[in-house]
Amino acid sequence: MTDLGGGTDLDRILTLLWRHRNPPPGARTGRRPRLSVDEVVTAGIGIADTDGLEAASMAKVAARLGVGTMTLYTYVPSRTDLLELMVDQVLGSRELPGPGDPRPPHWRDQIHLYADRTLAMFRDHPWLSRISTVRPPLGPGLFREQEYVLSAVENSGLPLLKVNEAAGAVTMVVTSAARQEGESVLLRRASGQSTDAWWLERSRFWEDWFDAGQHPTMTRIWDAGGFGGGTQEQAAARFACGLRYVLDGIEREAAASRA
Incomplete structure (x- = not known):
């Protein structure tokens, strides 16, 4: 059983979870990033769906996206963060009426x-x-x-x-x-x-x-x-x-x- 309750910075993960409502200041300035957090999360979900949760490592997600593992950490700083983002995105995929x-x-x-x-x-x-x-x-x-x-x-x-x-x-x-x-x-x-x-x-x-x-x-x-x-x-x-x-x-x- 994987615990999502620890090992991550609260302010950091909340900023990532609510990124669409509250984009970080200056997020749209400067050079356009090669990837988005959404692409990283979607790749992680795809790997977990087909190969299991253990397979959704930062290295395998990076390989699927065609970038180096260290590059991936600039978008999602840890695997624990990635799992929280994956879970919440899947919860939202039910599209329950608001x-x-x-x-x-x-x-x-x-x-x-x-x-x-x-x-x-x-x-x-x-x-x-x-x-x-x-x-x-x-x-x-x-x-x-x-x-x-x-x-x-x-x-x-x-x-x-x-x-x-x-x-x-x-x-x-x-x-x-x-x-x-x-x-x-x-x-x-x-x-x-x-x-x-x-x-x-x-x-x-x-x-x-x-x-x-x-x-x-x-x-x-x-x-x-x-x-x-x-x-x-x-x-x-x-x-x-x-x-x-x-x-x-x-x-x-x-x-x-x-x-």
């Missing part, structure tokens, strides 16, 4: 849009599953997500004092499921085997080792058909169920506050 942008009319549909795009993001960029977001990059990608989810939950009618906690619960459920999507992609790439195939290889466990007497609840659920189909199908069903329960709870709380 204030005033068209969005689904119902708040639950707004949450489902966020969930669908987040799941797709982790499938397209599975290396995100290798990065801890406990200490996230404080960039526009993160804050666009936060603003969108908070506004969607606020639209439920929940009192403002409860919106942040409820939005956090939504984000935890969605991100947890999305990270598993990314992990599944990484494991399939590394092993050449799907998770369903992995379980199928171990099917004799249930005959040879599973003790129904010690696991009566599991057995009753199995006999009732409650374990569903393959693991991917189960994961999708669990996510849909978990998100529905959270949204139902928010809806009930909002209704109670209006009563």
Whole structure:
């Protein structure tokens, strides 16, 4: 697990993360630079997408861009900085509606849009599953997500004092499921085997080792058909169920506050 929380200068990384809103003084004067920070970040993402997070080194990014490694450091001063920029750019790639942008009319549909795009993001960029977001990059990608989810939950009618906690619960459920999507992609790439195939290889466990007497609840659920189909199908069903329960709870709380 890669930690983004340390090893970088705060003022430096914030200037890089918010470079489009607040370009550095004098950034447009003098000789035009050969590269842009955007090109460096995009190259890093491309390498991580195809070859994995470990492959996205400063040397390999420089080689892809056709410059020396030391030249790259004049644009992005460290690999930690590069990873923060990569993560935030990918977060922003979901293009969640901002204030005033068209969005689904119902708040639950707004949450489902966020969930669908987040799941797709982790499938397209599975290396995100290798990065801890406990200490996230404080960039526009993160804050666009936060603003969108908070506004969607606020639209439920929940009192403002409860919106942040409820939005956090939504984000935890969605991100947890999305990270598993990314992990599944990484494991399939590394092993050449799907998770369903992995379980199928171990099917004799249930005959040879599973003790129904010690696991009566599991057995009753199995006999009732409650374990569903393959693991991917189960994961999708669990996510849909978990998100529905959270949204139902928010809806009930909002209704109670209006009563």
